[in-house]
Amino acid sequence: MIDIRLVREDPGNIKAALARRGVDPSEIDDLVALDAASRAAVGARDEVRAEIKVLSKQVGEARRDGDSATAETLAEQSRAAGERERELNTEAEAAQEAVRQKLLYLPNLPAEETPDGAGPDENVELRSWPETAPTYADHQRVPHWDIGVELGLLDMERGAKLSGSMFPLYRGYGARLLRALTSFALDSHAEEFEEVRPPTMVLTDTMISTGHLPKFSDEAYHLERDDLWAIPTAEVPLTSMWRGDILDEADLPLRLTAATACFRREAGAAGRDTRGLLRVHEFDKVELFAYCTPDQARDLLETMVARGERMLQDLGLQYRVLELCAGDTGNSAAHTYDLEVYSxxxxxxxxxxxxxxxxxxxxxxxxxxxxxxxxxxxFVHTLNGSALAWARIWAALVETGRQADGSIVLPEVLAPYLRGERVIPAA
RNA sequence: GGAGGGAUGGCAGAGCGGACGAAUGCACGGCUCUUGAAAAGCCGCGAGGUGCAAGCCUCCGGGGGUUCGAAUCCCCCUCCCUCCGCCA
Incomplete structure (x- = not known):
């Protein structure tokens, strides 16, 4: 959440910054009012508490002096103050909670360098690879869901039979390809990023920490009986590894990488991209994550993007790098780059x-x-980035690598992870 | 799942109704000594909120309760450790 003190000191500045991402300025006015009310309520309560403390101390002294009449009088006063305290405390706590709720729903302030813009159309394309766009043959113009069926790699029907639509089921070479991608990615990050395998179901507090709750509860799977949430990304557990802790500056930046399944209800996108792997409820992803000082953040952001790009180049996939505009940047982020592959x-x-x-x-x-x-x-700064999300990579690899005879040639870098078998044979 | 023992500052660890926001050690910061460093000595040192400030308030795993007053007593919960049961 953003720092309430910044809001207090310069509400106009916060309004302007958040307006860039579509937040109504009146929200800030509301927050300022709630904050003032909260501080007044807390102050009133604290005064009574101070009174009780003084009285209690005096009761003790009077008792020691054997003056039980005075002790009882003071105790009576303290009891009366206690009743007032209970009321004022209820008010103060409600007022503080109101401020907290408001803050939990407000998005992050965009970074200065984040470009203006209202939505996806105004994102900025920074660069693309390869420099001259490749041309694609007709045999590469086959959607991966058809290829998947033809070669027995992807069985969306059986996935749906088990779990409903948009839960992919990979088979044979298709399943092995996924496993190869994860191993390839983790190995390539291993030198700088500590490999982690976190739990995939987490507590509510863990989801709140990243900003996925309370605002986006519709997007996440929730196990009601145990009150656990299925993670939408490894960023969620990784952020909470050091939740509530104090790190040594010497340990920063602290870099982590993790491969996990990711679960998304896609409630807001019902009916869109329903075929194949374009949009699924469960997919595997390798995540990069870092805790760092404010000074280290910008460089780290660039190196994490570079890692993603390097992998795409190694995989031989055409891609472009987008700098998201303020209006399209995610709730918790100040600055975001997206990598998109052409399939x-x-x-x-x-x-x-x-x-x-x-x-x-x-x-x-x-x-x-x-x-x-x-x-x-x-406070530390946090960064996260996918490197990479496999379902769509899988689709792009299968489509890009398809040969005239229907077989698929996979990138050289995956060979060690595929027992040397880079070619998925034609049907 | 059953039985017992725990949870206190960055870490370790005392405290078990009032003078405790909390001994002590380590770590950390400053100073002295030293050519420099180490060692030693002295001083400082939990966090958050609020206030111009002095100050005031909150926090001893979490939530309730008893009491004039709770780190300390009672109840519930969570987590950790030991033992038993079950189990990939």
Whole structure:
């Protein structure tokens, strides 16, 4: 969440920053009013509490002096104050909770460098690869869902039979390809990023820390009986690994990588991209994550994007890099780059990575701080990025690699992970 | 699932109705000494909120309760450890 003090000190500035992402300025006015009310209520309660403390101390003294009459008089006064305290406390807590709720729903402030814009159409294309766009043959213009059926790699019908639509089931070479991608990715990050295998079901507090709750509860799967949430991305558990902790500055940046399944209800996208792997409820993804100081954040963002790009080049997939505009940047992020691959069979650009700098928005929610050289505490910055999301990569690889005879040639870099078998034979 | 023991500052660990926001050690910061460093000595040092400030308030796993007053007593919950049961 954003720092309430910034709102208090300069509401106009916050209004302007959040207006860039479509937040109504009146929201900030509401927040300022709630905050003022909260501080007044807390102050009133604290005064009574101070009174009770003084009285209690005096009761003790009177008792020691053997003056039981005075002790009883003071105790009576304290009891009366206690009743007032209970009322004022109820008010104060309600007022504080109102401020917190308001803050939990407000998105992060966009970074200065994040370009203006209202939605996806105004994102900025920074670069693309390869420099000259490839041409694609007719045999590459076959959608992956057809290829999947033809070669026995993807069985969406049986997936739906088990779990409903948009739950893919991979078979044979198709399943092995996924496993190869995950191994390839983790190995390539291993030198700089510690490999983690976190739980995929998490507590409500864990989801709140990243900003996925309370605002986006419709997008997540919830197991009611145990009150657990299926993670939409490894970013969620990784952010909470150090929730509530104080890190040493010397340990920063702390870099992690994790492969997990990711679960998304896609409630807001019902009926869109329903075929194949373009949009699914469960997919595997390798995530990069970092905790760092504010000074380290911008460089880290660039190096994480570079890792994603490097992998796409290694996989031989055509891609472009988008800098998201303020209006399209995710709730928790200050600045985001998306990587999109071109998939010739469906003739679409598919988002396969989103790399975000969340400034201290998540750290504030999760209360993750570090001790600076001067001894003071400050919130860390968090960054996350996919490297990469496999379902759409799988689609692009199968479509791009399709040969005239119907077989599929996979990238050289995956050979070690495919027992040397880079070619999925034609049917 | 059953039985017992725990949870206190960055870490370790005392405290078990009032003088406790909390001993002590380590870590950390400053200073002295030193050519420099180490060692030693001295001083400082939990966090959050609010206030111009002095100050005031909150926090001893979480939530309730008893009491004039709770880290300390009672109840519930969570997590950790030991033992038993079950289990991939």
């Amino acid at each position: 010739p069979g469906v003739d679409m650009w598919l988002e396969v990575s989103s790399v975000s700098w969340c400034s201290d928005y998540q750290a504030r929610r999760a209360n993750i701080r570090y001790r600076q050289a001067d001894g003071n505490l400050a």
